[in-house]
Amino acid sequence: MLEAINLTKQYNSTKALDTLNLKIEPGEVFCLLGANGAGKTTTIHLFLNFIAPTSGTANIKGLDVTTHPLETKRHIAYIPEQVMLYKNLTGVENLAYFSTLAGHDEYSREQFLRFFDQVGLQREAAEKRVGTYSKGMRQKVGIAIALAKQAEALLLDEPTSGLDPKASNEFSELLKTLSAKGVAVLMATHDLFRAKESGTRVGIMRHGQLRSTLKTEDLGHSDLERIYLDHMHD
Amino acid sequence: MNRKRLLPLELKNFLTGRAVLLGLLVIFLAGVYAIEHGRRIIAAQQNVLNAAPELQRAHFEKVLAAHPNTPAGAIETLYYLNHFTRHEPSRFAPLSIGLREVNPYNLKVRMLALEGQLYNSDISNPATLALGNFDLSFLLVFLYPLLLIAFTHNTLSAEQEQGTWNLICAQPTAPRQLLWLKAGIRGAALIAVWLLTLLVSLFWLRLPLDRRFGFITLISLAYLLFWFATSLFVMSLRRSSNFNALALLGVWLTLTILVPAALNVGMSVALPVPEALAVTVNQREGYHAQWDRPKPETMQRFFQTYPEYASFQVPLDKFSYGWYYAAQHLGDVEAAKASAQYRAKLRQRQQWTRVVAWMLPTITTHSAFNEIAQTELENHLAYLDSVRSFHEQVCRFFYPFLMRNDTPPPVPWDQLPRHRFSDEAQKVSFPFYSLSLLTLSFGLMGLAMRRMRHRVSS
Ligand SMILES: Nc1ncnc2c1ncn2[C@@H]1O[C@H](COP(=O)(O)OP(=O)(O)OP(=O)(O)O)[C@@H](O)[C@H]1O
Ligand SMILES: [Mg+2]
Numbered sequence: 001m002l003e004a005i006n007l008t009k010q011y012n013s014t015k016a017l018d019t020l021n022l023k024i025e026p027g028e029v030f031c032l033l034g035a036n037g038a039g040k041t042t043t044i045h046l047f048l049n050f051i052a053p054t055s056g057t058a059n060i061k062g063l064d065v066t067t068h069p070l071e072t073k074r075h076i077a078y079i080p081e082q083v084m085l086y087k088n089l090t091g092v093e094n095l096a097y098f099s100t101l102a103g104h105d106e107y108s109r110e111q112f113l114r115f116f117d118q119v120g121l122q123r124e125a126a127e128k129r130v131g132t133y134s135k136g137m138r139q140k141v142g143i144a145i146a147l148a149k150q151a152e153a154l155l156l157d158e159p160t161s162g163l164d165p166k167a168s169n170e171f172s173e174l175l176k177t178l179s180a181k182g183v184a185v186l187m188a189t190h191d192l193f194r195a196k197e198s199g200t201r202v203g204i205m206r207h208g209q210l211r212s213t214l215k216t217e218d219l220g221h222s223d224l225e226r227i228y229l230d231h232m233h234d
Numbered sequence: 235m236n237r238k239r240l241l242p243l244e245l246k247n248f249l250t251g252r253a254v255l256l257g258l259l260v261i262f263l264a265g266v267y268a269i270e271h272g273r274r275i276i277a278a279q280q281n282v283l284n285a286a287p288e289l290q291r292a293h294f295e296k297v298l299a300a301h302p303n304t305p306a307g308a309i310e311t312l313y314y315l316n317h318f319t320r321h322e323p324s325r326f327a328p329l330s331i332g333l334r335e336v337n338p339y340n341l342k343v344r345m346l347a348l349e350g351q352l353y354n355s356d357i358s359n360p361a362t363l364a365l366g367n368f369d370l371s372f373l374l375v376f377l378y379p380l381l382l383i384a385f386t387h388n389t390l391s392a393e394q395e396q397g398t399w400n401l402i403c404a405q406p407t408a409p410r411q412l413l414w415l416k417a418g419i420r421g422a423a424l425i426a427v428w429l430l431t432l433l434v435s436l437f438w439l440r441l442p443l444d445r446r447f448g449f450i451t452l453i454s455l456a457y458l459l460f461w462f463a464t465s466l467f468v469m470s471l472r473r474s475s476n477f478n479a480l481a482l483l484g485v486w487l488t489l490t491i492l493v494p495a496a497l498n499v500g501m502s503v504a505l506p507v508p509e510a511l512a513v514t515v516n517q518r519e520g521y522h523a524q525w526d527r528p529k530p531e532t533m534q535r536f537f538q539t540y541p542e543y544a545s546f547q548v549p550l551d552k553f554s555y556g557w558y559y560a561a562q563h564l565g566d567v568e569a570a571k572a573s574a575q576y577r578a579k580l581r582q583r584q585q586w587t588r589v590v591a592w593m594l595p596t597i598t599t600h601s602a603f604n605e606i607a608q609t610e611l612e613n614h615l616a617y618l619d620s621v622r623s624f625h626e627q628v629c630r631f632f633y634p635f636l637m638r639n640d641t642p643p644p645v646p647w648d649q650l651p652r653h654r655f656s657d658e659a660q661k662v663s664f665p666f667y668s669l670s671l672l673t674l675s676f677g678l679m680g681l682a683m684r685r686m687r688h689r690v691s692s
């Protein structure tokens with residue numbers, strides 16, 4: 001579903017991403033772990049074609065994202081680290097706006113509200129101006145937008161940042177449901193616990209390189225933390 | 235991209251933006267004010283013109299009453315009689331007052347030498363984008379671009395700055411198309427208010443819905459399109475909102491203030507117009523010279539123009555009005571060359587303004603408005619020409635009573651020629667130089683679209 005082949009991004013002297021080779025199949029939840037500046041966001045942006053790779057390719061459903069930008073975006077939903085929305089529109093209106101851009105112009109108002117139910121945003125809150133939202137509420141709208149797109153793959157850049165524990169938990173559940181339906185997920189996160197909970201595999205990045213890939217089912221919680229810290233220390 | 239579904243959301247998003255509705259309301263009200271301001275100025279002139287016949291009658295009565303009701307008495311009055319002239323505005327004059335407010339429109343001429351009476355007040359420079367009048371053309375040329383800049387400068391950059399652009403770019407819709415929609419809504423909102431303003435002027439001023447109204451609509455839309463395209467072009471540079479705002483304000487300042495001011499200075503240096511004074515001086519000298527000449531010589535020169543009075547024997551031993559008015563005429567003959575030069579200079583300036591107008595959308599638009607409203611130099615000069623021939627008519631009316639050897643018959647006062655010059659009666663053609671504006675606007679638009687295609691990829 002998502003595939004990186006020798007994917008490299010170089011900024012002047014810094015290699016933000018160094019020959020990444022990665023394949024994420026439908027139903028897999030791949031969690032990218034790594035310190036600040038490790039190259040997680042860079043990886044996601046390359047899949048979104050926000051930035052051009054220095055070399056290598058990022059494929060979605062076998063299509064190169066640089067040559068098929070619009071087509072590949074049909075298959076992916078994206079939640080940024082900081083979901084920024086139109087402040088003067090309500091949550092529902094923002095959802096309607098981005099869903100329409102995503103090609104879903106069939107949803108009714110009730111369906112939009114049901115997406116908000118799923119992400120745990122109160123219905124009356126969904127009718128208020130986004131300008132009045134907290135960061136976590138905006139993040140929930142972002143998740144609803146991704147959900148409504150009904151994409152086959154999700155690109156998530158620290159999607160739970162700003163979410164309270166309950167909402168984070170619900171999000172993990174949501175991810176499980178989606179992966180059970182065959183959605184492929186690439187998620188950058190700093191949350192080891194969440195990664196272990198909802199991921200099927202974790203990858204540890206450092207200085208733009210994917211150092212290690214592990215299956216979460218083989219790991220205990222303390223293992224993951226130890227392995228992660230080991231990689232930070234080499 | 236489902237425009238039908240996006241449009242109401244985009245519209246709400248734009249209209250609820252900070253001060254957007256207020257801005258639209260203010261510029262609409264400013265338009266209504268500008269229309270009313272123009273209407274008042276022209277209406278005040280019209281009142282003066284309407285009162286002229288009655289004032290003229292009262293003036294004649296007063297002057298005639300002060301002199302004996304004899305043929306000689308009647309001739310005495312000629313020196314004091316003012317003949318009123320009227321330069322009637324076109325119906326579109328309130329939209330663009332132009333030079334109408336600075337040039338005289340109701341000259342009163344006496345039977346004396348004319349040229350000095352015409353140029354008593356100096357004619358102003360046609361190149362000036364006069365900041366004086368807050369009329370509709372001023373509003374369009376100066377203020378509409380500012381609001382357009384305020385609305386459109388950050389169409390793209392604000393999305394990037396507030397972080398929504400990423401989420402847009404993650405969707406399978408070409409961002410460029412969405413950008414067109416966003417920019418289009420912003421431009422269309424302002425254009426809608428402008429068209430509404432024109433509609434208000436149509437009803438309020440009871441303008442005829444003729445080709446002139448069509449020209450004005452077309453040229454104003456082209457002008458707004460020019461600014462829209464400029465803004466898109468700057469947008470395609472993909473810089474910050476601040477950069478865009480400053481760049482566009484820079485263009486605005488250059489086109490509306492700096493270049494016109496520089497041109498004004500340049501033109502008054504390159505094409506000075508000192509002849510207004512020369513005309514008056516020449517005429518005075520031409521007239522005064524007659525006092526030192528033998529009277530028959532003066533009369534001989536007069537008879538060259540008016541051979542029909544050649545039988546008139548000027549009394550050599552005493553003052554005669556026949557000789558006096560012949561001398562006045564020769565003053566005009568002396569000044570004719572300087573006067574023609576003066577007019578040529580003014581026209582030359584006008585020509586230069588036209589040349590410049592080819593390149594500067596602001597001057598093009600302002601000039602085109604003045605031309606259609608018939609409030610520019612050419613209209614004033616045409617009026618002066620009509621005053622010239624009216625003066626000639628008046629002279630010809632009275633000469634038979636002056637240039638004769640016997641006692642003149644009573645003057646048939648009720649048959650005196652009357653003057654009226656109406657701009658409305660003159661033909662207005664399309665200001666062809668505004669084609670440059672159309673070309674520029676569409677060219678720039680095409681260029682901006684091409685750049686956007688390259689710079690705002692998916
Ligand atoms: N536009 C850019 N120009 C230059 N260097 C950049 C640019 N964007 C990212 N980098 C560099 O690339 C490297 C990887 O950055 P990236 O944003 O992918 O890190 P990250 O893993 O997402 O970090 P975080 O956990 O802080 O989100 C960093 O060293 C960063 O400085
Ligand atoms: Mg990051």
